Amino acid sequence: MAALPRRIIKETQRLMQEPVPGISAVPDDSNARYFHVIVTGPEDSPFEGGLFKLELFLPEDYPMSAPKVRFITKIYHPNIDRLGRICLDILKDKWSPALQIRTVLLSIQALLSAPNPDDPLANDVAELWKVNESEAIRNAKEWTRRYAMDN
Amino acid sequence: MxxxxxxxxxxxxxxxxxxxxxxxxxxxxxxxxxxxxxxxxxxxxxxxxxxxxxxxxxxxxxxxxxxxxxxxxxxxxxxxxxxxxxxxxxxxxxxxxxxxxxxxxxxxxxxxxxxxxxxSNLPTCQCAVCLYGFLEGDSFTKTPCFHYFHSYCLAKHLTTTQRLFQEEQDKLPAWQRSTDGFQATCPVCREPIGCDVEELKTALPPKELESAQTFEVTSDIRLLQESMKRLFTYQKRKGGIIDIEAEENKLLLITESSEDTPPSDNSEDPGPSPSSMSERVVENGILSRGQRYDFRFNSGNR
Known part of the structure; x- marks a missing residue:
């Protein structure tokens, strides 16, 4: 394996030793820059009870540029599209090297608690979220139940 | 009284x-x-x-x-x-x-x-960029907002943000470009900071980095990998896993109504490396290597 930057090693160790409640992230065997992630749906959100799988990749110049993150489990959310791509400023122009894997995943978990249909990525979902919020929340709960549960 | x-x-x-x-x-x-x-x-x-x-x-x-x-x-x-x-x-x-x-x-x-x-008038915290501490002899910088970085690490941050700023500016038409120029900001609190990048660049890397451990797959990591895999398999069976190929083909059909590629059944774990991702790209022949990888990850952020 090519030399892994010390910062990535340190973050990995801390993720294992002091895990963030409701979030687990583990590097892949063959590529220590690729993380398998599970984020639990926050309490009092339509995603409560769900276990969402994500993939996270640290690019060559991390932490100077943001990790690339995507949902793997289907999710009904106005800021996450059908391919699982996430609309979140800190993953783009608001990235800072003082952010870490754990803070990024916490922000994503917070996005589940606070959907923002005014800044949509999934247009049909955002539209329904604006015109009929209760139906949108019902859909989100249904998707969580159907796709994001554990056995 | x-x-x-x-x-x-x-x-x-x-x-x-x-x-x-x-x-x-x-x-x-x-x-x-x-x-x-x-x-x-x-x-x-x-x-x-x-x-x-x-x-x-x-x-x-x-x-x-x-x-x-x-x-x-x-x-x-x-x-x-x-x-x-x-x-x-x-x-x-x-x-x-x-x-x-x-x-x-x-x-x-x-x-x-x-x-x-x-x-204890020496920073006992860690550098927020490399996550290592400050040792005797390390060259470090205190920002006006009282945040600490190894000069070497701060220089890397500043050169990167300056380059990104310039790239964004170059994309804009002349009348939309910023007249104020590049403003360096603190990585921790985003307060504006004034720093001499050229001087910072001459600093050596932090000492603690040299003695840091190397990466090893521990039994904890193995256990977690196993449970992730189990969850993936279960959700896959329930139809809960996003099928990138099928979704992309849907998009293509809507926008171009081009060739109807049947959604491939990728039942393996979705990892691990970008190289294996790009292999699938070539298989599918929808986008070129680089494009496809960007397409999957770089979501529009507007």
């Missing part, structure tokens, strides 16, 4: 204001009771501000009945101090409050904290 509670407090606050002047702020509640006293404390460095590497804001909340009952202490916005230093400060201020029950204690607290800061 015994003074009333309020007179004793009044006297203490007047003395504090006389000593600290503008460096202390007292907040009164609706009934005019002084409920909160706040001051930011620096180490004693004979007024050489550039040698103050740490600071903390002390908040003393005064319950009715103070000084005959203990005030509530909060230490806010610590700079250059790690968690254990802060915890020790909490312990010793608490002890001081107990010791001084019935007597004015605020100035005692300020002095206690100042002594502690003077003793």
């Amino acid at each position: 015994k003074m009333s509670l309020n007179e004793r407090l009044q006297e203490e606050l007047e003395a504090l204001e006389a000593i600290l002047m503008d460096d202390i702020s007292i907040t009164h509640n609706d009934t005019g009771y002084p409920e909160l006293v706040k001051t930011t404390i620096f180490p004693s460095t004979a007024n050489e501000v550039e040698k103050q590497y740490v600071c903390v804001t002390l908040e003393v909340r005064l319950p009715e009945g103070y000084p005959d009952c203990e005030p509530f202490i909060q230490l806010r916005n610590p700079r250059g101090l790690d968690d254990s230093t802060i915890n020790n400060l909490y312990k010793s201020t608490k002890a001081k409050c107990t010791e001084f029950l019935g007597q004015p204690v605020i100035f005692e607290l300020i002095e206690l904290i100042r002594e502690n800061l003077t003793e």
Whole structure:
């Protein structure tokens, strides 16, 4: 394996030793820059009870540029599209090297608690979220139940 | 003659204001009771501000009945101090409050904290960029907002953000470009900072990096990998996993109504490396290697 930057090693160790409640992230065997992630749906959100799988990749110049993150489990959310791509400023122009894997995943978990249909990525979902919020929340709960549960 | 509670407090606050002047702020509640006293404390460095590497804001909340009952202490916005230093400060201020029950204690607290800061007037925190500490001989920079970075790490941040700023500017038509030029910001709090990048660039990498451990797959990692895999397999069976190929083909059909590629059944785990992702790209022949990888990850952020 090519030399892994010390910062990535340190973050990995801390993720294992002091895990963030409701979030687990583990590097892949063959590529220590690729993380398998599970984020639990926050309490009092339509995603409560769900276990969402994500993939996270640290690019060559991390932490100077943001990790690339995507949902793997289907999710009904106005800021996450059908391919699982996430609309979140800190993953783009608001990235800072003082952010870490754990803070990024916490922000994503917070996005589940606070959907923002005014800044949509999934247009049909955002539209329904604006015109009929209760139906949108019902859909989100249904998707969580159907796709994001554990056995 | 015994003074009333309020007179004793009044006297203490007047003395504090006389000593600290503008460096202390007292907040009164609706009934005019002084409920909160706040001051930011620096180490004693004979007024050489550039040698103050740490600071903390002390908040003393005064319950009715103070000084005959203990005030509530909060230490806010610590700079250059790690968690254990802060915890020790909490312990010793608490002890001081107990010791001084019935007597004015605020100035005692300020002095206690100042002594502690003077003793540990070297950043005990980590560099937020590389996550390693500051060792003797490391070249480090203190921002005006009291955040610490190895000069080497800060230089990397500044050159990267400057390059990104320039790239964004170059994309814009001339009339939309910023006239102010590049403004460096602190990685931690985004406050504007002024730094000489050229000088920072000459700094050597932090020392602790050299002695850091290498990466090893531990049994913890194995266990977690296993449970992730189980969840993936279960959700896959339930149809809960996003099928990138199928979704992309849907998009293509809508936008171009081009060739109808059947969704491939990728039942393997979705990892691990970008190289295996791009292999699938070539298979599918929808996008080129690089494009496809970007397409999967770089979501539009508008």
